[in-house]
Amino acid sequence: MKTDIAKLLQRKKKQIFENWVAAQLADSNLRDELMSNEELRSQSDELLDVLLKTINNDNLSDVYSQAFEPVREILAGISVFRAKNGYTPTETGLYVFGLKEAFLQAIQGEMKSDLPGMIEVTFRMNKLMDHLAIDTFDTFIKGREEVILRQTDEITEISTPVIRVWDGILALPIIGTLDSSRTQVVMENLLQEIVVSGSTIAILDISGVPAVDSLVAQHLIKTVAATRLMGAECIISGIRPEIAQTVVHLGIDLSSIVTKATLASALRHAFTMLKLEVKRVQREKSI
Amino acid sequence: MDRIPILRMGKFLLVTIQIDLYDRLATNLESDLVNMVNKTGARGVLIDISALSIVDSFMGRILGNIGTMSKIMDAEAVVVGMQPAVAITLIELGLELKGVHTALNVEKGMELLHEKISFDEDTLDEADYENNSE
Amino acid sequence: MTIEKEQDVVPFRNRVKEHAVKIGMSILNQTKLITAASELVRNMLKYAGGGVTTIEVLSKGRENGIRVVFQDKGPGIKDIKQAMQDGFSTGKSLGVGLPGAKRLVSEFDIKSIPGEGTTVTIIKWKNG
Structure with a gap:
């Protein structure tokens, strides 16, 4: 019998969320001066929510499909927000990888009885999250570039008074x-x-x-x-x-x-x- | 045939270019102006190009020619009112319009012409004086 | 747009201008583009007796631009390198046409086969 990943993850949502947030909060490098814990929680919750609504057995490997548009949109928003507020690329990368970790934990816990299934799901999940991470990185850099462009404009503006x-x-x-x-x-x-x-x-x-x-x-x-x-x-x-x-x-x-x-x-x-x-x-x- | 009107104001000739010139019109202007200088004995030529949005190398050459030709015929030519974008473009193109005087607007151009010509006449007067004293 | 006589130059420049205005190009860049186009179209008339031009709007990322292509079936240019030098002219002009036009635009490409014709392509980006 094939396990329905979407249902499995939906069921374990609360645990995944807690694990993920706990891992983020436990990180010694967490910069609570940049964002309050409350904000972090709500931001993470929104992302997880949309992601779980999107995922099903069929589209798991296809991040660039229409269905994933909202997920990528939210990620882009988070990414740009982080770029503009001075987060490092590592922190932003780890944010997405943290979610992957939490997903895999849940899958391993639930699918102990079905080892081949677990490997397959783990593999596909890995791939999905990696793609999302790369996507996040792209937008992160674009966000940074925007900051630089804006500054260049400002410098040329202010540096030539007549x-x-x-x-x-x-x-x-x-x-x-x-x-x-x-x-x-x-x-x-x-x-x-x-x-x-x-x-x-x-x-x-x-x-x-x-x-x-x-x-x-x-x-x-x-x-x-x-x-x-x-x-x-x-x-x-x-x-x-x-x-x-x-x-x-x-x-x-x-x-x-x-x-x-x-x-x-x-x-x-x-x-x-x-x-x-x-x-x-x-x-x-x-x- | 279309022609750019040339106005006579005392010792000066005044030309305002209001439309984008095609080549024939520009070359006509060149010869008309030189003829007018000859006929009227004008001492100065003022060309207002504030309405020109484009000056390419052809038009630049015409302006330069007018300047040099006037000079040979003992008149000064002033180009006034060049648009900033046109000035920058001409420089990038590699044209500096050497040989023509420039001024910001018609008023300043007139001042410049008066200055040039009175300077001429002053030196002329002095020369006359020296001749007389001999 | 076909260019056959010198009276076509002004309407052609106006067409280029319309395109440039449409994408919101600054006055300075408009002037540069139109001047460069004017130089090239004059070259075409003078050396090849006319030719065909195409004007189109381009976009690359969030940059918009205008591309103008000049195609003629004239005698062609034997030595492009020499023709691109400042002050070189086989005619009686100032010899700023080609190199000057190149300085005014963002991208400049010239291909020529002696005896068959010349194609010049220029691109001016909105902020370039």
């Missing part, structure tokens, strides 16, 4: 490495702001750029050229001694660009170009 320092003068401090995608964002923001504010001078301050190699220099030259096409002038400031050294050693020609050592001297240059003068107010001495 500041109006004076009527007609924009300043753009660049912090961090300047790669081609970053240059795109910088250029776009700068040119857009030039149009909006009607500025004729832009100062690119590169004191926050760790190193200038020929590629970065090329990006800078491109930005300057694009600014000129718009009809504005571009000054590069914040050239540190090391940068001047590497630029010369690499044989990069920056002679077509106005460069200044500090933002202050760049601003002074900009004032001259706009025929502006900054003066100290002479107070009349009263005797």
Whole structure:
């Protein structure tokens, strides 16, 4: 007689659940600061519930069938939740493997009399849970990737502010490495702001750029050229001694660009170009 | 035949390109402008391209040609109002439009033309003065 | 879309633009794609006297993109490597067409058999 796995597991559900949760709670690495025991229990309960409703003798080996869609959905949810909340991949992996352990315990306990049947069921159960674990891993990594993507977006957003320092003068401090995608964002923001504010001078301050190699220099030259096409002038400031050294050693020609050592001297240059003068107010001495 | 209108404003010629140009129209504009410079003795040419969403190498070459041709005929050409996306694309494409002056908008372009021309006249005056003093 | 005369260039660019707008491409990337397409279609007219273009929307994962294929039955290109160099031109142009177009798009592929024709395929991803 063939044992109905679904019925067997359904019957032992409570025990499986308790074993599983107990194993999780007993784990010395359990991080209850990330999730309360209550939450862990309800999350695990939901997963087990749906999984047991899905399983039957026929679909046991086919995780990618339509029937398993809800199970994989819940697992994906748990996985993404864990990825975003700082669980390690090991912890997430062990979570699913813990459930497998509990299942196998139950099967071994119940099917002592039917050894060949037990082996078969164990084998299929193993396979099912392994697939689910791999699936979980996939979504876990996707969850992490999403976090990284979001952070990258945020960094590019915040790292390229365009500041109006004076009527007609924009300043753009660049912090961090300047790669081609970053240059795109910088250029776009700068040119857009030039149009909006009607500025004729832009100062690119590169004191926050760790190193200038020929590629970065090329990006800078491109930005300057694009600014000129718009009809504005571009000054590069914040050239540190090391940068001047590497630029010369690499044989990069920056002679077509106005460069200044500090933002202050760049601003002074900009004032001259706009025929502006900054003066100290002479107070009349009263005797 | 379609033509881009060229407006005369004192010493300057003014062109606003409002539609995407096909090649014939662009080459026509080039020759019309040069003829106009010759006929009117204009000292400056201002081309507003703020409505152009695309400038490819062909159009870039036309703009460059207008700049160089004007220069030979003793006039300055200013291209104004280039869209940011167009500027970035031109740079990526490898075109820097050397030989044409650029300005942010028509107003700034006019200022630039006045500046260039008054500078010319100033140096001319000085030269005249030197000649007279001899 | 068949390209036979220079008046076809502007409508063709508009078609490319429609596709790019449909997938929500940024203005900058739209401009780059259309400019590259414009360069290539001009090449086709100039060297092969015209040809056929196809525009389609692609998707890879959650990235969407536009693919434009340019097919002509012109004389072909003998030395592709040379043609892809900046400043090289057999005609009287600036010689930025092919290499410039390549810089403007995400993926660029050119196949040419001398005497039979040239096929250029470009892809621009929405965020690429």
